[in-house]
Amino acid sequence: MELTADDLRLIGALRAGLPLCPRPYDALGERIGLDGATVRRRLDLYRQEGALSRFGVVVRHDRLGYTASAMVVWDVPEDRVDALGRHLGAQSGVGLSYCRRRRPPLWPGNLYAMIPGRSRDAVRAVVARLNETCGLGAYPHELLFTVRCHKIAAAAYGWQP
């Protein structure tokens, strides 16, 4: 969707999160010169337009016991990737799933899944189940555990305070 200058200011202000006060949309709007009703109307519009994947509580999984999360990347044929990806994305235990451009020979994989996990063994068990259930076991894959979250922030879209 096309964003107005007000939208960019609102999205920028939201990066810090909704203020924790009784009328948070009014408080948010005050920072950027919009009234609370306008802020709510814009947020409703993003939802209606399908621009948001979600609006809500962003938890730190790594601080809630999910200390062994991993990224799995399979190298699957282009003509199979959408069918496999849709199947993969519908499985329990998968946080995110998408196809990305491959960069052979260094990085030939194209089908990604993010697996939140409390232990490496639990994540390996999920990957084994996905290989079995989705028929992904036939393709090479790489399993990359998170060693350290160096930065987790809200995305910036070029708006500067």
Add this chain to the structure above:
Amino acid sequence: MVQSALSLTDLDELDRRLLDAYQHDFPVDERPFLTLARSLGRSEDEVLARFSRLTDAGMIARIGAAFRPNRVGASTLAAMAVPPATLDRVADLVSGYDEVSHNYVRDHVINLWFVVTAGSAGRVDAVLAEIGKRTGLPVLDLPMTRSYRVDMGFPLWS
């Protein structure tokens, strides 16, 4: 951020509900915390105090919006194989960019993985080029071509 000493075992039923149940559709009305409080049979003050406590403890990053990939601005996943001796320095350099929202060290030869988001594809490319130039290391640009599951939040206790 000052982190209070709150551990997982300190969390009660209300904490768990607040962490789990509102990752997706947080109310957009005049008094959203009052709306939650009513549905939970609690007071608005109590719900706000719990959110503050969970935020101070670093368990909640924020209450905020996640946009679908490439619906707003442009983004990509980038990866680098960084020599271990310089990993901390390079990770700091990468995280220093406002356009880098997520930056992870992973256990692989290609060990630094980060998401670059900006208002335009041109700016995303410029950030990748600059990181490559400043570090002298190749930067793999791995743009998303299709999404099969977007960030819907993740059930913690179910």
